[in-house]
Amino acid sequence: MPEFPNLAVNFAGGIRSPNPFWLASAPPTNCGEQVMRAFDAGWGGAVWKTIGEPVVNVSSRYSSIDWNGQRMMGLNNIELISDRPVEVNLREIYEVKKRYPNHAVIASLMVESKREAWHDIVARSEDAGADGLELNFGCPHGMSERGMGSAVGQVPQYTEMITGWVKEKARTPVLVKLTPNITDIRTVARAAKRGGADGLSAINTINSITGIDLDTLAPRPNVDGFSSHGGYCGPAVKPIALNMVQQVQSDPESQLPLSGIGGVGTWKDAAEFILLGCGTVQVCTAAMHYGYRIVEDMIDGLENWMRRKGYVTIEDFRGLSLPHVREWKNLNLNYKIVARIHEDKCIGCDLCYTACWDGAHQCIHLDRVSGVRNGHVEAHTKPAEVEATSRAKITVTPIAKLDKVAANSQNVEPYATPLARIPRVDETECVGCNLCALVCPVENCITMEQVENGLAPQSWEERTAVVAGIEKSC
């Protein structure tokens, strides 16, 4: 039995927490009472709702995207930073740290772009007992109109300058929270690093309009008939966040301890962020959706996976997926896979068939009964003809009393699904795109299998170098 995993982390040069699961700076960390309940539920750390000069918020603040009957695939908010006085927030940080000395409390900060203002808030936060500081250079709505938040994070010079001011004063680790609302996130990550940041948090929310009410024609969330662009987060943004995390972690000029944010809701999400180099992860939408209790399975699931994989600490697997990300030009052009449909698992929905015909390369056919034929699209019956044939059939309700004769003439089918409905892959035409396997609703019914072609690996870069070499030698 492998050693029991230890999830404790020591992040960015001194922020310690019993596990890598932090609540992101957001409504779940609005006040001390909440943060203490979160710690009781199992969260390792909390980044306080951003502290600054109190704001006035609007009523109607969130909107979301539902998908196929599932709620909140993506969440959007137009809420600003904390609307509570600075001293109230700081007093509560003090109280939380007194009661929970082993948990991480990070003060998220946003003040006017003046050196004195930053020096003041840094000193007061650290006096209150914060374990670290997170500079909110990412908030994309409202605050940016006042020259703060992403207005800073979108300009590398400002980021570097303010990070520098903070570092002049700070005794605890300083994290810079990056906005994704920028062409290349690395330009700001590099600026933060030049400014002396001890770590980064990424990503903040993405500028969004989630949707429009088709009756009132006003976008959501509706504030008295009007809306404003907000910050998008939740499961929908995870792939974007993972890409940006990978970009930052693979760039030596950006690379710093990174707290991963963006659609983390389960232990699997967390493991993926850590595999791309994150030291901790921050969670908001999932906690807003289901409450603090979700952390229980994040801990349990991650521990079980670590035991299965033989990892004892977070450091054992942190960043292990980074070497698996290459530039496209370095991928092997001679790697060949094709789709295989496992007849015994097929339920006959034929989604792979329609996907391949309309969305891919016309190499899946319904010809097991009518006669197997390989080859180009011209050789095959088209989807519209297949449908027309079905619609022309006369069907009746089976009534035992009236159908006595038909009962004997049943064909013996080799699989549970009629053979005529089990699609077939023409491997001579299949390009191995994966689409059929992606749309198939049955696990492992379509597998992508490697075809040995006897060719040595060769990347685009290598292939073009060979071609260039030939041209040169001519």
Add this chain to the structure above:
Amino acid sequence: MQSVFQQHPEVVARFPDLHPPLTAQSAVIEANRCLYCFDAPCTGACPTHIDVPRFIKKIANENLRGSALTILDANILGASCSHVCPVQVLCEGACVMHHKHESPIKIALLQRHAMDAFYASGAVLPKTSAERRNGKIACIGAGPASLACAAELRQRGYDVTVFDRHPLPGGLNTYGVAEYKLPTEDSLREIELVGSLGVDFQFGTEIAGEAAFAKLEEEFDAIFLGPGLGAMHRLNIPGGNHPAVVDALAFIAGYKTAGKLAVGRRVVVVGAGNTAIDAANAAKRLGAEEVQILYRRAETHMPAFGFEYEHAKQEGVRFLWQTQPIAIHADTDGELRSIECLRVELAQDGTPRSITGSNFHIECDMVVPAIGQSPLFDLLAECYGVRVEHGRVVVDRVTGQTSNPKYFAGGDCVNGGREVVDAVADGKRAAVGIAKTLEAAHA
């Protein structure tokens, strides 16, 4: 055409919806479960080939009108079919979810959801081609087959007149379907939709006698026969004429459309088909203390659908297998007292043989025979040149045309007594066939 029919409040109270409708949100969630199969098996299994995934996707996308019109395009009686179809052996039975060991998509409830929304929003069909076509068609019977035929022809621009001897239209949809499946008022509401297309209805008009048909042939370019089946078979045993012996269809029509709610205290239903079960359940709901179904053969031979059998057991109906009624007895006051039966043994091949001397009596005060309907021999004999075999009108399955090219037919008189959806499919195919014939004639 405005229906003035109002259901008896006692019937409304005693026959609540068997399957309560979906809420808007649960409909969207259920709709999203649908995989949206290509050339979907559910569509293939539906006799009217409703494009099921298409209408379900439209529910998921909150396009309820589009969803309803998708249904109606294939099946003008989409609302009643969503209530009465034996979906377990049709669309839902064909759902690929069964192969995933998941419950099938609730197609019937989703279809009903779309249709309810359609009727709630005023039941306005899109304007079809304003082109009037030359051709007058008579439809005999106002049941599902004729309604489907009439609606299709009307939408294609033909003049259609529907004749029915009953005061209300709808055939078995109105008179014969258990009220907890399809309320009479819903059946009538649906026929108003057909009326709104401009179909002319002649109720209480029986077409009988060769002269009547000759006149019809003179007046109309084509005649569609959708009269259904004839009277129910009588229980041909001593005492079978007793006034407390009421055939199942008369009993059902009585409570559904004529306010006849009286029922015996102890009721015996003879036969174990779907109509027998509808009658037995109705007797239970109308207050009978004890309802028993007698069937000559065994449980495995029962012609009723399995789900109907389960439902009847839940209603508290008892089943007596291998039981053959031989006489109905009344007391000295003439009141029905009992039904005398013989036990039946079954040969290897299932052939029943009653056992001599095994006589026993079941006390009861009402007997409901449900042993099938006879064909409408008289009426069919009056249609010149229309071939009938084994009591069924012989048609070309694709066009519905009979051996007399002027006559087309569909529904129970052709298929021997299947479901509403089969009648609708027959009627629609015949309409297409009629239109083609008329077009060719006028070309």
